[in-house]
Amino acid sequence: MAKVVKSDQPFPDRAKTRRAEKDQLRETMAKILRVVFLVCSVVLALGAFLVAARDNVSQDNALVKFVLDFADAIDGPFSRKNGIFEFHGQNATTKDAVVNWGIAAIVYLAIGRYLQRILAPRSVL
Numbered sequence: 001m002a003k004v005v006k007s008d009q010p011f012p013d014r015a016k017t018r019r020a021e022k023d024q025l026r027e028t029m030a031k032i033l034r035v036v037f038l039v040c041s042v043v044l045a046l047g048a049f050l051v052a053a054r055d056n057v058s059q060d061n062a063l064v065k066f067v068l069d070f071a072d073a074i075d076g077p078f079s080r081k082n083g084i085f086e087f088h089g090q091n092a093t094t095k096d097a098v099v100n101w102g103i104a105a106i107v108y109l110a111i112g113r114y115l116q117r118i119l120a121p122r123s124v125l
Contacts, residue, residue: 023121030120037112040074044105047071051080051097071101078104 047067050057057064071080078084080093083100 026119026121030116033119034112034116037108037115041105041108041112043067044071044075044101044108048080048098048101048105051101052094054094074108075101075104078107 047070050064050067059065075083078100080097080100083096084103085096085099086092087095087099
């Protein structure tokens with residue numbers, strides 16, 4: 001004799017499968033988002049390093065220009081030319097870049113981690 005199972009859902013395995021697929025998608029999206037913010041943070045840190053090492057690095061190099069232009073594009077209120085902190089005197093441009101872009105890099109890391117925690121599914125223990 002066949003066993004009859006009463007359930008609110010006609011196929012209970014489908015619901016579990018769908019939930020697992022949604023959780024996997026959310027986890028993947030959370031990881032991608034965190035990597036994007038990590039890359040932005042690394043570009044800002046590398047840009048600050050390149051500004052600090054400007055005497056030893058060719059500013060005509062295409063890769064150096066790309067990193068500095070990309071860092072300028074994503075720095076937001078932490079601009080090296082008109083940022084939150086503005087230094088004057090000797091090595092002011094280096095100090096501006098290191099401090100402002102350093103803070104921006106930390107902010108990008110924090111925002112990426114926060115968004116990952118929001119987006120990623122909670123594990124059930």
